[in-house]
Amino acid sequence: xxxxxxxxxxxxxxxxxxxxxxxxxxxxxxxxxxxxxxxxxxxxxxxxxxxxxxxxxxxxxxxxxxxxxxxxxxxxxxxxxxxxxxxxxxxxxxxxxxxxxxxxxxxxxxxxxxxxxxxxxxxxxxxxxxxxxxxxxxxxxxxxxxxxxxxxxxxxxxxxxxxxxxxxxxxxxxxxxxxxxxxxxxxxxxxxxxxxxxxxxxxxxxxxxxxxxxxxxxxxxxxxxxxxxxxxxxxxxxxxxxxxxxxxxxxxxxxxxxxxxxxxxxxxx
Amino acid sequence: xxxxxxxxxxxxxxxxxxxxxxxxxxxxxxxxxxxxxxxxxxxxxxxxxxxxxxx
Numbered sequence: 001x002x003x004x005x006x007x008x009x010x011x012x013x014x015x016x017x018x019x020x021x022x023x024x025x026x027x028x029x030x031x032x033x034x035x036x037x038x039x040x041x042x043x044x045x046x047x048x049x050x051x052x053x054x055x056x057x058x059x060x061x062x063x064x065x066x067x068x069x070x071x072x073x074x075x076x077x078x079x080x081x082x083x084x085x086x087x088x089x090x091x092x093x094x095x096x097x098x099x100x101x102x103x104x105x106x107x108x109x110x111x112x113x114x115x116x117x118x119x120x121x122x123x124x125x126x127x128x129x130x131x132x133x134x135x136x137x138x139x140x141x142x143x144x145x146x147x148x149x150x151x152x153x154x155x156x157x158x159x160x161x162x163x164x165x166x167x168x169x170x171x172x173x174x175x176x177x178x179x180x181x182x183x184x185x186x187x188x189x190x191x192x193x194x195x196x197x198x199x200x201x202x203x204x205x206x207x208x209x210x211x212x213x214x215x216x217x218x219x220x221x222x223x224x225x226x227x228x229x230x231x232x233x234x235x236x237x238x239x240x241x242x243x244x245x246x247x248x249x250x251x252x253x254x255x256x257x258x259x260x261x262x263x264x265x266x267x268x269x
Numbered sequence: 270x271x272x273x274x275x276x277x278x279x280x281x282x283x284x285x286x287x288x289x290x291x292x293x294x295x296x297x298x299x300x301x302x303x304x305x306x307x308x309x310x311x312x313x314x315x316x317x318x319x320x321x322x323x324x
Contacts, residue, residue, distance in 0.1 A: 083295060087292065088280075090291045090311065091280060091282070091287065094287050094314060094315055095283065095284075095287070098284065098287070107322065158279065216311060216315075220307050220311050223291075223307055224295075224304050224306070224308075226295075227295050227298040227302070228298075229298055231304050241308070244308070248312050252315065259323060
């Protein structure tokens with residue numbers, strides 16, 4: 001076993017790596033579901049081909065980002081890498097966790113894919129007429145469908161790319177993290193293709209809570225380790241950090257629910 | 270300029286004090302080299318950020 005706690009589950013994958021893969025899978029599933037909603041909304045109301053061109057262009061842009069950042073990260077010494085990775089994961093993780101706790105406490109609207117789909121659909125309908133059709137052998141590209149689809153996939157995908165790169169490089173398993181992300185995105189795309197509707201039944205808010213806990217936990221572990229501190233029990237410390245962060249987050253949900261005054265309750269997501 | 274702003278918003282998010290707090294906490298951990306400082310800082314930063322958001 002190379003790293004980790006709990007012993008290998010299968011062919012050299014330790015508990016830490018399994019946690020990494022599960023975290024990346026959940027994060028990517030959530031982001032892919034949100035991107036799918038946007039693509040479906042502009043695809044069904046305006047132009048499927050333009051929406052899919054936007055998806056393709058965003059994937060190409062993401063590939064450039066990953067190809068540029070990935071090798072740069074691997075050039076860093078392991079301690080410096082873990083400080084950078086730990087810091088980024090902590091900043092991202094605390095953002096996810098903050099929103100998840102606010103949602104669970106009723107201080108922020110729960111994310112609803114049906115609502116998001118309807119909002120995007122209305123905006124697409126209000127944006128003027130689409131121009132589908134073919135002139136000669138060149139298909140017209142609907143600028144609105146292309147741009148919204150491109151931006152949606154790029155913004156959701158950028159977060160996924162950074163999570164994959166930071167998680168993967170922190171454990172020297174970028175391949176494993178990328179595979180987990182690939183499975184998640186393929187699964188969501190496949191289900192979206194079959195269902196042909198926003199995936200409103202995916203428990204996104206719970207998944208975001210779990211992802212926030214995992215990002216914050218790994219960020220805390222790698223941030224301290226990269227800064228030169230030694231965790232008691234080595235990698236096994238994650239067995240205490242992950243449930244510890246989860247319990248603290250749940251305690252904060254209860255604290256906020258019981259807090260007396262909430263003048264700005266239920267803001268939009 | 271808009272691109273820089275977008276990168277800033279993307280990384281720092283809704284609460285810049287959390288990002289600043291994380292940077293300070295990691296810096297102090299590097300100086301004193303104790304493992305328990307960062308978890309305490311994380312709990313404190315989350316609690317303060319949530320309190321700000323709720324009030």
